[in-house]
Amino acid sequence: MEASSNEFLRGTLKTxxxxxxxxxxxxxxxxxTQxxxxxxSGEITLTFGALYPVLHKLEQDGFLMTExxxxDGRLRKYYSLTPSGNATAVxxxxxxxRFVEAMQSLLRPQNGEISLAKL
Known part of the structure; x- marks a missing residue:
């Protein structure tokens, strides 16, 4: 994916x-991240700089708990959902x-339009 896809990713990281x-x-x-x-298949890669602020925000909002x-001698922080985090995930x-379905409907050629892929 191109760098412009980062715009789409930012809006979906919490999800x-x-x-x-x-x-x-x-x-x-x-x-x-892995x-x-x-x-x-490598199309989306999360950087730690993008991921950790989202994890901290979700924890602050009460959607995640940590332990x-x-x-191997290092402290590892695990994240899991709280009950409200579970409901928010759903x-x-x-x-x-619903958004993806609406976008697909919007982007689908209508009544004889030429698909952008054919241009």
């Missing part, structure tokens, strides 16, 4: 994080799915 945590239960930052990279665990994913 991505909430969705992954809803599926996985708990994850740490690097694990989140999951996104793997699931999108620290020592792994709502944000649903909202995003």
């Amino acid at each position: 991505i994080v909430l969705k992954l945590l809803a599926e996985q239960g708990r994850m740490y930052g690097y694990e989140i 999951s996104v990279k793997e699931r999108t 620290s665990e020592e792994v 709502q944000k994913v649903s909202d995003f799915e």
Whole structure:
């Protein structure tokens, strides 16, 4: 994806994080970045500079809880959803799915229009 796709990513980071945590239960930052990279075949890569402010904001808003665990002599912070985070994840994913459907309808050629892909 091009750099302009970062604009789309910024608006969906909370949804991505909430969705992954809803599926996985708990994850740490690097694990989140790798999951996104793997699931999108490298099309989307999250930087720590983009991810951690979102994690901290979600925690501040009461959607995430954290627990620290020592792994190989290093402290690792795991994130998981609170009950309100779980409800928010469901709502944000649903909202995003409706948005994608609306965008697909908007971008689909109508009544004899030429598709932009053919230009």
